[in-house]
Amino acid sequence: MIALAAPLIYTALGGVFSERSGVVNIGLEGLMVIGAFVAIIFNLTFADTLGAITPWVSIVVAMIAAMIFSLMHAVASITFRADQVVSGVAINFLAVGLSLFLVKLIYDKGQTDSIQELFEKIDLPVLSKIPVLGKIFFSNGYYVSYLAIVLAFVVWFVIYKTPFGLRIRSVGEHPMAADTMGVNVTRIRYMGVMISGAFAGLGGAVLASTVTLDFSHSTINGQGFMALAAMIFGKWHPLGAMGAALFFGLAQSLSIVGASLPFFKDIPAVYLLILPYLLTIIALTGFIGRADAPKALGSPYIKGKR
Secondary structure (H helix, E strand, O other), rough: HHHHHHHHHHHHHHHHHHHOOOOOOEEEEEEEHHHHHHHHHHHHHHHHHHHHHHHHHHHHHHHHHHHHHHHHHHHHHOOOOOOOOHHHHHHHHHHHHHHHHHHHHOOOOOOOOOOOOOEEEEEOHHHHHHOOOOHOOOOOOHHHHHOOOOOOHHHHHHHOHHHHHHHHHHHHOOHHHHHHOOHHHHHHHHHHHHHHHHHOOOOOOHHHHHOOOOOOOOOOOOHHHHHHHHHHHHOOOHHHHHHHHHHHHHHHHHHHHHOOOHHHHHHHHHHHHHHHHHHHHHHHHHOOOOOOOOOOOOOOOOOOOO
């Protein structure tokens, strides 16, 4: 559950930054694709040179690449005031098409080779010694997966306890009021979108480096939209998004290990495979509680216009 939820947590946290600043980011899926693609290609290319630190360096490079890629969405939706949903969808199509074209060009086949330099699995000190729960939740996992949970609390602190977080929230709720107080709305929104790109790239890189171990057309298969749903399910709150992502991670894990569990083994496998996407639809339709988006979400800001 934690391994599958971690990429969703990272990406959902990125979505919080973008949408709290007032920019809809449907392109999280495409940004995850770029992150996964760059992380795997970098790992395969530099594994012999960098050795054991290769996976860590690869996710940093993936974050930078996705952040740069997200600039296209920022320029289109903030500077040129294009429809933010259309821009996000274009990012998704472009990311998939470009990455698969490059894979075919480099490897002359539909997917990359499998990476050999992997993250080391660890038992968390102290926590793994807790009876029953320690073995279930804190043993045989990845540092990078547990880091996602820690990072959710860090993002909560940044969003709600720092001047930068206040600016992010203010331009997403009432950009004109923020502008009159001297906040540069355009700059803050650019920063929100670029941070979301970095987090989504991190999410894609972690998924590819810990779960699939290669890159193909199915490496990122709806996880970006699950992360978007987790963000909405969590009411645009970092900790709420983390909880929703853990819930979706559990649903995904059931589709993998459900056949070996007493209650779920009698359920046809196809239903367990459908479950994560069904829960995503339920969350996006607002069935589970009312979720009020930031008031200026999706509205381009034109300075001086009332």
